[in-house]
Amino acid sequence: MQWLEKRWYSDRSAPCWLLPLERLYRYLAERRKQAYLSGKKQSWKAPVPVLVVGNISVGGTGKTPLTLWLVQWLRGQGYSPGIVSRGYGASPPGYPYEVTAASPAPEAGDEPLMMVQRTGCPLVIDPDRPAAVRYLLQHHACDLIISDDGLQHYALGRDIEIAVIDGERGLGNGRCMPAGPLREPETRLHSVDLVIQNGGDPGRFAPYRFNLVPESLHAPDRSKSMPLADLAGGRIHAVAGIGHPQRFFNTLRTAGLEVIEHAFPDHHPFTMSDLAFGDRLPVVMTEKDAVKVSSGAYDNVWFLEVEALPDPAFSDALATKLNCIAK
Structure with a gap:
C-alpha cells in the first residue's frame, strides 16, 4: 500500500489496470451519495448544528489539529461542542462508546483518545454517526456537534462542511481510489462550505490556510x-x-x-x-x-x-x- 500511495502523490500516472477499478469506485461513491441527496436513503438531522471536518483524500492532512483548534474556538464563541468519530482502529466493547481520558488506547483509538486528553471535550465513537450524536445529546449538554472525518458519512445531516487539504501534497494525481488518493472526485470540493489547506503556498489549493x-x-x-x-x-x-x-x-x-x-x-x-x-x-x-x-x-x-x-x-x-x- 505504501508504494501505491507514493505513486499517487508523485505523478499523475496510474497503472492502467487500476483505471477500471477507479471507474467502478467513482460510480459506487456517486450512487451512494445521490441515494441520500434524493431521499432514497434517509439522512438524520440532529436538533443542534452539525459541523463536519473531513477530507477527500487518503492520508494525513492535518484534520485532527484543526479539530482541536475548532473545539477551543467554538468554546470561545459560547458553544459547548461534542465530537463524534468513526474511531478508526478502535476496538471498544460496544457502541456507542464514550471515550474518556483514561480509556485504553486499543479500545478508544489513538485520535479520539488524543482529542479527549487535550480538550476534555465529550467524544463518542460509533460507525453509526447518528447513534453517536444521539448518545452525546442524551448524556451531555452539547449545543453543537463536530463530526470528525465525517465528510463521506451522509447518514448524518450537516449544517457546515469543512474540507482539509494537505498544502504540500495537494490531491496527488487527482484520481479516485485505487488509481489515486481521492475518496471522492475533486469536484466534491465545490459543494463544501469551507476549504482550508494545511501549510504550503497561500492559495495554492484552497482560499484559506492554517x-x-x-x-x-x-x-x-x-x-x-x-x-x-x-x-x-x-x-x-x-x-x-x-x-x-x-x-x-x-x-x-x-x-x-x-x-x-x-x-x-x-x-x-x-x-x-x-x-x-x-x-x-x-x-x-x-x-x-x-x-x-x-x-x-x-x-x-x-x-x-x-x-x-x-x-x-x-x-x-x-x-x-x-x-x-x-x-
Whole structure:
C-alpha cells in the first residue's frame, strides 16, 4: 500500500489496470451519495448544528489539529461542542462508546483518545454517526456537534462542511481510489462550505490556510515538559505512525534538530521494541502516537505538541456561517 500511495502523490500516472477499478469506485461513491441527496436513503438531522471536518483524500492532512483548534474556538464563541468519530482502529466493547481520558488506547483509538486528553471535550465513537450524536445529546449538554472525518458519512445531516487539504501534497494525481488518493472526485470540493489547506503556498489549493506551530515537548503521560528549543542542534530519533510522517520530520528539522527518521504505518500499535534504538538519543513522537505509549516503560521519550493556527479570514468566514445557522 505504501508504494501505491507514493505513486499517487508523485505523478499523475496510474497503472492502467487500476483505471477500471477507479471507474467502478467513482460510480459506487456517486450512487451512494445521490441515494441520500434524493431521499432514497434517509439522512438524520440532529436538533443542534452539525459541523463536519473531513477530507477527500487518503492520508494525513492535518484534520485532527484543526479539530482541536475548532473545539477551543467554538468554546470561545459560547458553544459547548461534542465530537463524534468513526474511531478508526478502535476496538471498544460496544457502541456507542464514550471515550474518556483514561480509556485504553486499543479500545478508544489513538485520535479520539488524543482529542479527549487535550480538550476534555465529550467524544463518542460509533460507525453509526447518528447513534453517536444521539448518545452525546442524551448524556451531555452539547449545543453543537463536530463530526470528525465525517465528510463521506451522509447518514448524518450537516449544517457546515469543512474540507482539509494537505498544502504540500495537494490531491496527488487527482484520481479516485485505487488509481489515486481521492475518496471522492475533486469536484466534491465545490459543494463544501469551507476549504482550508494545511501549510504550503497561500492559495495554492484552497482560499484559506492554517499552519501547524510546534509548542513544547511532553512525556507521554504529561508528567514532565520542556521547550523544543532545549533539543535544538542535537540529534534525535523521530517516530511517526501518521498519514504523512514527512511533515512531522520536516517540522523537527525546521526547529534545528538533526533527525533520524522512523516512519511507521498510520495508527501503528507501538511496542517497546519499536522505540529501542540502542543508544541514549532522545526519541520524539507525534502526540497521536504517544497516547499508545506507557511512560514508565520508556526512558527519554517525548511527544511534540503542535497547535493549528488558521488565517483570521477563516475564523471570520466560519463565524458568518454559524450566524446564518443561528438565524
